[in-house]
Every structure is written in structure tokens, then in C-alpha cells.
Amino acid sequence: MTDAAAEKPHLRLLRMVAEVEPHEVKAVLTAFAYFFFLMASYFILRPLRDAMGTIYGADHLQELFTGTFVVSFIVAPIYAGLASRFRLASFLPWVYGFIAVTMVVFYALFRAAPENRWIAATFYVWVSTFNLLTISVFWSLMADIFSSKQAKRLFGFVAAGGTVGTIAAPAFTALFVKSVGTDNLLLISAGGFLVTMFLVRALETEKKKLALASPDAQKTSLDRRLGGNPFEGFMLLFRSPYLMMIALFILAMTTISTVIYFQLADTISKEFATKAERTQAYAVIDLATNSIAVLVQLFGTSRFIGRFGVTAGLLVNPVIMVIAFLTVVFSPVLMVLGSVQVVRRFAEYAIAKPSREMLFTVVDQEAKYKAKNVIDTVVYRFGDLTSAWLSAAVLPFGVAGLAVAGVIISAIWFPIAWMLGKRYEAVRGVEASTEPAPAE
Numbered sequence: 037m038t039d040a041a042a043e044k045p046h047l048r049l050l051r052m053v054a055e056v057e058p059h060e061v062k063a064v065l066t067a068f069a070y071f072f073f074l075m076a077s078y079f080i081l082r083p084l085r086d087a088m089g090t091i092y093g094a095d096h097l098q099e100l101f102t103g104t105f106v107v108s109f110i111v112a113p114i115y116a117g118l119a120s121r122f123r124l125a126s127f128l129p130w131v132y133g134f135i136a137v138t139m140v141v142f143y144a145l146f147r148a149a150p151e152n153r154w155i156a157a158t159f160y161v162w163v164s165t166f167n168l169l170t171i172s173v174f175w176s177l178m179a180d181i182f183s184s185k186q187a188k189r190l191f192g193f194v195a196a197g198g199t200v201g202t203i204a205a206p207a208f209t210a211l212f213v214k215s216v217g218t219d220n221l222l223l224i225s226a227g228g229f230l231v232t233m234f235l236v237r238a239l240e241t242e243k244k245k246l247a248l249a250s251p252d253a254q255k256t257s258l259d260r261r262l263g264g265n266p267f268e269g270f271m272l273l274f275r276s277p278y279l280m281m282i283a284l285f286i287l288a289m290t291t292i293s294t295v296i297y298f299q300l301a302d303t304i305s306k307e308f309a310t311k312a313e314r315t316q317a318y319a320v321i322d323l324a325t326n327s328i329a330v331l332v333q334l335f336g337t338s339r340f341i342g343r344f345g346v347t348a349g350l351l352v353n354p355v356i357m358v359i360a361f362l363t364v365v366f367s368p369v370l371m372v373l374g375s376v377q378v379v380r381r382f383a384e385y386a387i388a389k390p391s392r393e394m395l396f397t398v399v400d401q402e403a404k405y406k407a408k409n410v411i412d413t414v415v416y417r418f419g420d421l422t423s424a425w426l427s428a429a430v431l432p433f434g435v436a437g438l439a440v441a442g443v444i445i446s447a448i449w450f451p452i453a454w455m456l457g458k459r460y461e462a463v464r465g466v467e468a469s470t471e472p473a474p475a476e
Contacts, residue, residue, distance in 0.1 A: 057250070060250065062242050064190055064194065068198060070174065070232060070235040071198035072204075074132075074239055075202045075205070076204050077205075078163075078167050079342045080205045080228070081139075081163050081167075081222070082205075082322065083316070083319040085158075085312045085313070087158050087318065088157070091153060096373065098424040100164070101417070101420045101424035101431040102425075103157070105417040105421040107165045108165050109414050109417075112410050113266035113269075121261060124262070125259055127341055128258070129237050131235070132230070136230050137226075139226035141163075142155075142222055143226075150448075164417075168417070169412075169413055171412070175412075176190065176396070177243075178194060178393065179396040180255065181239070181242075182254065183254055184397035186252050187393070190338075193334065195333050196334045196388075198335035199326050199329045199333055203323060203326040203327055209294075210320055211318075213312060223444060226440075231419075236385075262377070270414075272407040273318050275401075275414075276403070281452070281456045282392075282456060285456050286411055286417060289419070290419030291419050291426075292419075292423075292442060292449065294419070298371050304318070307423055316403055324374075325385070326382070328382040330383040331387070332382065341391060345457070346395070347458060349386060349388060349392075350382050350392065350453040350456060351453045353383050354453055357380060358446045360387050361376075361439045361443040398464055426441065
């Protein structure tokens with residue numbers, strides 16, 4: 037049966053790209069589709085969110101980052117509390133259903149007051165909050181389905197599903213935002229989140245099948261409540277040196293991305309006059325980033341990590357950003373800044389992101405859903421918050437001044453990435469040594 041299945045064209049293609057085994061095909065393709073609709077739904081909103089930030093004021097972005105951190109800090113324990121009260125199999129799909137409802141609400145608000153500064157700010161904060169939550173839920177589920185051994189082969193391909201979504205969405209936005217209208221993007225996004233909701237249910241079924249068919253798959257169940265209290269994610273984080281190292285890595289990463297974000301927002305707000313033009317500019321940058329990233333994810337991620345390891349995957353971005361920021365110091369213009377954003381994002385999405393998510397395959401289920409959520413939302417947004425105020429303070433010295441700060445932060449990020457990668461390899465080695473020997 038295996039030989040016959042191997043003759044099927046789609047399976048040969050999956051084997052060539054990600055070494056997908058026959059019993060993994062349905063789970064992997066469902067995960068691919070799930071991430072596609074999730075990221076497409078968000079990336080339809082992302083240029084609109086960034087344009088709303090310019091309506092509030094590019095010189096006041098640090099206030100929006102502060103609001104996002106506060107809301108993230110509130111949402112994290114609410115999410116953990118609900119996960120403690122409801123079965124994961126019932127709770128996880130409704131995370132996306134709730135997001136779809138909020139998009140319909142914002143559609144009505146924007147129709148009523150299209151240029152209202154406070155509605156724009158509220159939308160910016162909410163989208164910036166839930167996007168991390170929904171992506172964190174996705175990768176928590178991936179780490180709860182696939183083992184670290186499977187993740188090395190499969191996470192690059194799964195991540196490509198999201199990247200294809202991030203190509204389709206900004207391409208659509210860049211081409212049709214002026215004819216469709218920015219408000220209608222909200223309804224399109226809401227429809228995508230509803231599709232994602234049903235794909236989560238399908239993937240939950242595939243998890244059960246994969247757990248029975250594969251000795252490598254995670255054996256945990258989604259037919260349970262996590263238990264504990266709403267603040268247990270924070271407690272798990274502070275008790276674990278390993279999770280704290282991941283948090284430090286995220287802090288450095290978000291600081292770098294926020295510095296670039298401020299550089300780009302300041303430049304775009306000066307170069308383009310209207311909301312539609314700014315939305316289109318952000319969409320073009322997203323399209324260029326993700327077109328490159330998907331090729332690396334499909335044909336390079338698993339091979340790179342398989343050959344050089346997770347540590348090398350974590351080190352890619354710090355090395356690239358030192359070089360990129362030095363370039364900006366000498367040439368702080370829109371073309372260079374846009375190119376730096378493209379290079380940073382594709383390296384993160386194609387290599388660093390899958391490597392980072394593999395770190396959670398070796399922790400227990402509570403840490404996957406609770407501590408990971410705190411790291412991916414509260415810690416992430418705390419990094420945004422601190423670097424936003426830092427960037428606002430440095431911005432009067434110009435884009436080149438921000439680039440100097442970026443070089444310093446990237447140099448600090450490098451040893452953190454190195455130590456974290458070595459720690460993962462040590463934990464993975466202990467895990468492997470406790471696995472039962474395969475049957476003869």
C-alpha cells in the first residue's frame with residue numbers, strides 16, 4: 037500500500053518538498069490550508085491597520101503600542117481562563133469565530149465614521165492584539181500534533197501555507213483596494229476567519245488519526261480542559277529557565293522589528309498623502325516579502341534546519357540585521373528601508389519562525405497553550421512597547437539614528453539566539469534518550 041501511495045503525484049511532490057510520510061498527508065495539508073486562510077484573513081487587514089496607524093499619527097505610534105500591550109495583558113489571562121474551563125476541541129475554533137464577529141462590528145463603525153481617529157486607534161490596537169493570539173493558537177496546535185522530529189521535516193511546508201496566504205492577501209489588496217474599498221476588506225477577512233474556524237475542527241480530527249498512525253506524533257488529547265488558573269501561563273514562564281530564554285529571544289526580535297516599523301512608518305507617511313496610497317505601499321512590501329519567503333519555505337527550510345540545526349535557524353536574523361542596519365545608516369531612503377523590511381521578514385518567516393516554533397515541541401501541553409500564549413502576546417507586545425518609546429525618543433535624530441540603535445540591539449540578540457539553540461538541543465537530546473527503542 038505504501039508503494040502504491042508513493043506513486044501518486046501529490047505524494048511524490050510532498051516527499052520532495054518536505055519528506056511527508058503517507059500517514060501524515062491529510063494532517064499536513066489541513067494544517068497548510070488552516071494557516072493559509074488564517075494569514076490571508078489577517079494580511080487583508082494588515083495594510084489597513086498600518087494605514088489606520090498613520091491616521092492616528094505616525095508621531096504617536098508609541099501610544100498605540102502602549103494600548104496594544106495593555107489589551108494583550110488583559111486578553112492573555114482571559115484566554116487562559118477560557119482554556120481552563122472548556123475543552124480545547126470546543127474552545128480553539130471559537131477563537132476564530134469571535135474574531136470574525138469583531139470584524140463585522142468594525143465594518144459598521146467605519147461605515148458610520150470613516151475618518152474617526154479614535155475608531156482607527158481602536159482598530160489598530162485590536163488587530164495588533166488578536167493577530168498574535170490567533171497565530172500563537174495555530175503554532176500551539178502544531179506543536180501539540182507534531183513531535184520535534186516531525187517538525188524539522190514539516191514545519192517549513194506548513195509555514196509556507198501561511199506565506200501563500202500572505203502573498204494572496206496583499207496582492208488582492210494592492211490591486212483592488214481602490215475599487216473594492218477599504219471597509220469591505222473587513223467583511224472579506226471575516227469570511228476567511230470563519231473558514232479557518234472549520235479547518236481547526238478538521239485538524240482536531242486529523243490529530244486523533246495521526247496519534248494512532250504515527251509513533252512520532254504527540255500523544256496528547258484535545259478532549260480536555262487545561263485546568264489551572266488564568267495566570268498560570270505567567271507562572272509557568274517564570275518557573276522555567278528554558279521558557280524565559282525563549283521570552284528573551286522574542287524581546288530582542290520584537291525590538292528590532294519595531295525599530296524598522298518606526299523607520300518605515302515615518303518615511304511612508306512623508307512619501308504618500310492618502311490612506312489608500314499608504315495601504316497600497318504597505319501591501320507591495322508584504323507581497324515582495326512573502327513571494328521570496330514561500331520559495332525558501334517550500335524548498336529550503338527543512339533542508340537548512342536538517343543540515344545546520346535549529347541553532348543556525350535562530351541565528352539567521354541577528355546576523356542579517358546587523359548588516360541591514362549598517363546599510364540604513366549610510367542610505368536612509370525608502371527603497372533601502374523597504375528592502376531591509378523585506379529581507380528581515382522573509383528570513384524570519386522562512387527560517388527563524390519555523391525554528392522558533394520547534395522550541396515548543398519539547399514542552400508539555402500546558403506550556404504549549406498557556407506559557408506560549410503569554411510569550412507570543414504579552415512578552416511580544418512588551419518588546420514592542422519598550423522599543424516603540426525608544427524609537428520615538430531616537431526618531432528626532434533621524435532614520436539613521438534608529439539604525440545605529442538597531443545595530444546595537446542585533447549584536448545583543450546574537451548570543452541570546454546561540455544560547456537558546458544550544459539549550460533546545462540539550463532538551464531534545466534528553467527527550468530522545470528517553471524514547472523507547474523502535475521495534476526490530
